[in-house]
Amino acid sequence: MFWITLIVGLAGTAVALALAGKRVLFLVKLFKSGQPAPDRVASVKRDPKGDIEGQVTEVLGQKKLLKWTVAGLAHFFVMWAFFLLITVYLEAGVALLFGLDVHIPFLQDWGPIGFVQDTIALACAAGLLTFAIIRLKNAPAKLGRKSRFDGSHTGGAWVILFMIFNVVWTMFFFRGVAEATGNLGYGKAAYFSYWVGTWFDGLSDHTLEILESVGLLLHIGVALAFLVIVVNSKHLHIFLAPLNVMFKRRPSGLGAAQPVMKPDGSNLDFEEADPDEDLFGRSKIEDFTWKGFLDFATCTECGRCQSQCPAWNTEKPLSPKMVILELRDHAFAKAPYFLATEEEQAAFTDEQKLAMQVDKPLVGEDGVIHPDVLWSCTNCGACVEQCPVDIEHIDHILDMRRYQAMIESSFPSEAGVMLKNLENKGNPWGMSEMKRLEWVEELDFEVEVVDEKLPEDVEYLFWVGCAGALEDRAKKTTKAVAELLHIAGVKFAVLGPMEACTGDPARRLGMEYLFQGMAQQNVETLNDAGVKKIVATCPHCFNTLANEYPQVGGHYEVVHHTQLLADLVDNGRLVPVTPIEENITYHDPCFLGRHNKVYKQPRDIMAKVPGVKTQEMHRCKDKGFCCGAGGARMWMEERIGKRINTERVDEALETNPDTVSTACPFCLVMLGDAINEKKSAGEAKESLEVVDVAQLLIKSIKGEATVAAAAE
Template sequence: MFWITLVIGLAGTAVALALAGRRVLFLYNTAMAGQPDPDRVLQVKRDKKADIEGQVTEVLGQRKLLKWTLAGSAHAAVMWAFFLLATVYLEAAVALLAGLDKKIPWLQTWGPIGFVQDTIALACTAGLIVFTAIRIKNSPKRLERKSRFKGSHLSGAWITLFMIFNVIWTMFFYRGVEWANGNLDYGKGAYFSYLVGHLFDGLSHHTLDVLESIGLLLHIGVALVFLVFVVHSKHLHIFLAPLNVMFKRRPDGLGAAQPMMSGGKPLDFEEADPDEDVFGRGKIEDFTWKGFLDMATCTECGRCQSQCPAWNTGKPLSPKMVILELRDHALAKAPYMLASEEQREKFTDEQKLAMQVDKELVGEDGVIHPDVLWSCTNCGACVEQCPVDIEHIDHILDMRRFQVMIESSFPSEAGVMLKNLENKGNPWGMSEMKRLEWIEELDFEVEVVDDKVSEDTEYLFWVGCAGALEDRAKKTTKAVAELLHIAGVKFAVLGPMEACTGDPARRLGMEFVFQMLGQQNVETLNDAGVKKIVATCPHCFNTLANEYPQIGGNYEVVHHTQLLAHLVEEGKLTPVAPIEEKITYHDPCFLGRHNKVYKQPRDIMATVPGVKTQEMHRHKDRGFCCGAGGARMWMEERIGKRINTERVDEALTTDPDTVSTACPFCLVMLGDAINEKKNSGDAKESLEVVDVSQLLIRSIKGEGTAQEKEPVAAE
C-alpha cells in the first residue's frame, strides 16, 4: 500500500507542479514584456524597513481588509489557515515519503500544535460560511449596481470557496482516520480530529490503513488541484499580494502623480520622439511590469467599486472593471506580445482577432470606453480601499496622457481650460493683475514679492487661481490672510508672478503644460528664496509639496488648516464668540486621502465655542468626492447623477446649519448643489457652505452666529 500511495502521490505532484509552473512562467514573461520600472526595485533596496512594515501590517496584519470588520475577520481566518495548515501538509509529505506511522519529533507530537491546527481549520470553516453569506446577500442578480461583486468573475469565487472547504474536510477525514489508526500523536490536543476519529472506531487495522492512505492522497490531491486552479484564476493574489505590497508606491497618502516614464526613465519632452518613446499608455504593452502585476493581483472584491463616486452616481467607471478589462486584454494579447516577428507573421487573421491584436486600448469599441476614462475624479477612494495596493489612478492617468498628448482626444470643455492655462496662467483665462484684487478689500497691508521675499517673512502664502479669482474662494483667502495677520505671522504673496500649479493640466493628462507651468513656478519660487509655503487649495498643496520635487522645487508646504490649528494650539489665535450651529465637515480628497490631513480641520472646529459637529456617513478615508478632482472641475457631467448633488444629499441627512470644508473646489461644487436644493425647496435658505477658516475668523472677531449669513452666490 505504501508504494502505491507513494507513486500516485509523486506522480500527481509532478503533473500539478508542471502545469502550475508553466502558467507562472507564462505570466512572468507577459509581465516582463511591459515597460521597465527600476524605481520599484530601488525603493525596496532603499527602504527595507518600510517593506517589512508593509508585509507585517498589510499582508500578515490584514490592515486594509479589517476596515470591513466582518469580511476582514473572515479573510484573516482563511489566510492564517493557509499559513498554519502548511504544517499539516508538511506532515502529509512525511507520511507520503516515509510511511504513515513516521513522524517529525516534537512537531508532530506536541499537543498545542494539534490544537492550533484544528482551531484555525474550524475558524477557516467559519470564514467560508461568512463569505458564502456575504456573496448571497450581495449578489449582483439581486442588487445590480449596488453589489460590489457586479462585474466580477463569480464562478471562480464559488469554486475557490468549494476548494478551500475540500482542503478542510479532507484534513479532518485524514487526521480522524490517522487517530483511529494510532498514528496521530497529538492526543486530545487535536480535539476535533480526535472527535472525528471516533467515527472510525471498530474498523480493522487493514481497513484503517487503506482509509488513511486514501485520506492522505485526497488531502494532497485537493491542494494540488487547488494550486493549478489558483494560478489560472483571480486567486493568484494568494501569491502575488505580498509582491504587490512590496513594490507599491510609498507616500504618506496617495501623494504625487507619477512623472511620465519611457523605457524606465523620466520622459524628456525636448528630446522625446513620439515614434520611439512611450507617451502614457496607448497599447497594453506600454504598461510597466508593475502595471501587469496590479492586473494579475486584483482579487475582484469590488471594494474600490463600492467606494467610487463615479460608479455610485450611475457612471460607467468601475475601478475594478478597468483593471479586469486590462487584465483580460493583456492575457488575450500575450501570445502575440511574446511571439517573435517571424512567429507573428504566421498568425492568421482569425488568430489575431482572438488575440485582440488590433483592438484599441481606449475607444468606443476599445478595451476601455472613453466615458470610463473621463469619469475619474482622481479622488483616490479606490486606491485607499484596495486590500492589495493596486494603483488605479496611475493607470487611468497614463491612459489619459496618451489620449490627450498623442490622440488629442478629450472632452472639448477641457480644451478651453488648457488654452487658458497656456495663455493666461489660470484656468479661467483672467488677467494676471486680477490676482491682487482681493488684497484691496483688507484693512492691512500684504507684502507682494517683487524680487525676493524679505528676511522676516515666515511663509509665502500661495493663494492659487481659485483663491485669487473665484468669488467664493476669495472669502477663504481673505479669512486666512486676516488670521495670519492677527496671529502675527509675517507672510507674502506672489501676486501677478504666481501661475497655476499645473494640477488641472496634469490630472487631465497634458503633462507638457504641467511641466511648463511647474518649471515657471519653481524658477519664480527659487529665485525669490522661498522656503516655506502655506496653501489654501489642497490641489495646490499636493502639487507644491509632492510633485514639484520632481522638477526641482523642494519646499516645506503646509495646508492652511494645519497652520491655523497650530496657531490655535499655541494660543496665537483664540476663538471667543460662540457659533451655535450644527456643522458637518466634508473632507477634500486631495487633503484627506491624498495627504492624510483629517485631524486639523476638525481640531479647528472643536475649538470654536458652540459648534456641534456631525459627521456624514462617509467621512475621513471613506469620504465622498465633490466631483471636481481629476480636472473634472472643467468638464461637463452628463452621465448619471451629479457627484456634488449626491454629496450634498448625504450632508443634508445630518440636518446641518452649515457645511464646512477646506478646499475652494469643494466650496464651489457643494455651493452649487446647495443652491439647487434651495431652489427646489429641499434645503433651508439659511444653509451655507464655508471654509473652516471662515468659521474661525468669525469667532475670533466676535461675530459668532449674530452675523447675518450671506446666501451662497450662484456662479
C-alpha cells in the same frame, strides 16, 4: 498499500506541478515583457524597513481588509489558515514519502501545534461560511450595480470557496482516521481531529489503513488541484499580493502623480523627447510597465474600490475594478501575440488575431476602455485607499489619459478651453494675472507682495491659488486666512501677478507636457524668490507643491492652511471666543484627506470654536465621498448619471446641518452649487451655506456670532 499511495501521490504531484509551472512561466514572461520601472526596485533598496512594515501590516496584519470588520476578520482567518496549515501538508508529505506511521519529532507530537492547527482550520471554515453569506447577500443578480461583486467572476469565487472547504474537511478526515489508527501524535490537544477519530471506532485495522491512505491522497490531491486553479484565476493574489505590496509606491497618503518616465527611470524631458522611442502615456497594452501587469494580475475582484468610487456610485460607467479586470483580460488575451517572435506573429491567422484582440484599441468606443470610463475619474483616490493589495488604479487611468490628451488630442471639448486659458493666462478661467491681487484691496491691512526676493522677516509665502484669487466664493477663504495670519502675527507674503496655476488641472487631465512647463516656471519663480516655506489653501495646490514639484527641482516645506491654523490655535496665538451655535458637518477634500492624510486639523479647529456641534456624514475621512471636481473634472461637464456634488450634498443633508464646512475652494464651489440647486427645489433651508473652516474660525475670533436657523 504504501507503494500504491506513493505512486498515485507522486504522479498527481508531477502532473499538477507541470500544469502550474507552465502557467507560472507564462506569467513571468508576461511581466518581464512590461516596460521598465526601475524606480520600484530602487524604492525597495532605499527603504527595506518600509517593505518589512508593509508586509507585516498589510499582508500578515491585513490592515486594509480589517477596515471592513466582518469580511476582514473572515479573510484574516482564511489567510492565516493558508499559512499555518502548511505544517499539516508537511506532515502529509512525510506520510506519503515515508509511511503513515512516520513522524517529524516535535512538529507531529507536541500538543499545542495540533491545537493551533485544528483551531485555525475551524476558524477558516467559519470564514468560508461568512464569505458565502456575504456573497449571497450581496449577489449582483439581487443588487445589480449596488453589489461590489457586480462585474466580478462570481462563479470562480464559488469554486475557490469550495476548494478551500475541501482542504479543511479532507484534513480532518485524514487526521481523524490517523487518530483512530494511533498515527496522530497530538492526542486530545488536536481536539477536533480527535473527535472525528471517534467516528471510526470499531473499524478493522485494514479498513482504517485504506481510509487513512485515501484521506491522505484526497488531502494532497485537493491542494494540487487548488494550486492549478489558483495560478489560472483571480486567486493568484495569494502569491502576488506580497510582491505588489513590496513594489508599491510609498508616500504618506497617495502621493504625487508619477511623471512620464524614460526606460532608464529618468523623467522624460519633453523638449528632447523622441517620438519613436519614448512613450507618451499608454496607447496599447504592451506599453504598461511590469508593475502594471503585476497590478492587473493581483486584483482579487473584491470590489471594494468599486463600492467607494464616486463615479460608480452616481451611475457612471467607471468601475476601478473593471478597468483593472478589462486590462488584465486584454493582456492575457493578447500576450501570445506580443510575446511571440515576428515570424510567429506573421504565422497567426486572422481568426487567431481576432481571438487575441490584436487590433482592438486600448481606448475607444470599441476599445478595451471606453472614453466615458476614462474621463469619469475624479482622481479622488478612494479606489487606491481601499484596495487591499495596493493596486494603483489612478496611475493607469492617468497614463491612458496622457496618450489620449497629448498624442490623440482626444478629451472632453470643454477641457480644451481650460487648457488654452492655462497656456495663455496662467489660470483655468482665463482672467488677467493683475486680478490676482484684487482680494487684497478688501482687507484693512497691507499684504506684502513679493517683488523679486522674499523679505527676510517673512516666514511663509501664501500660495493663494487660482480659485483663491479669482473665484468669488473662494476669495472669502483667502481673506479669512490672511486675516487670521495677520491676527496671529505670522509674517507672510504673496506672489500676486507672479503666481501662476500649479498645473494640477493639466496634469490630471493628462496634458503632462503643459504641466511640466508650468511647474518649471513656478519653481524658477519660487527658487529665485528664495522661498522655503509655503502655506496653501487649495489642497490641489498643496498636493502639487509638496509632492509633485520635487520632481522638477522644487523642494519646499508646504503646509495646508488648516494645519497652520490648527497649530496657531493650539499655541494660543488664535483664540476663538464667540460661540457659533450651529450644527456643522465637515466634508473631507480628497486631495487633503486621502491624498495627504490631513483629517485631524480641520476638525480640531471646529472643536475649538465654542458652540459648534459637529456631525459626521456616513462617508467621511478615508471613506469620504468626492465633490466631483478632481481629476480636472472641475472643467468638464457631468452628463452621465447623477451629479457627484448632488450626491454628496444629499449625504450632508442627512445630518440636518446649519452649515457645511470644508477646506478646499473646489469643494466650496461644487457643494455650494449643489446646495443652491437644493434650495431652488425647496429641499434645503435657505440659511444653509458651505464655508471653509477658516471662515468659521475668523467669525468666532472677530465676534461675528451666528445663530442656527433651527434655534430661531
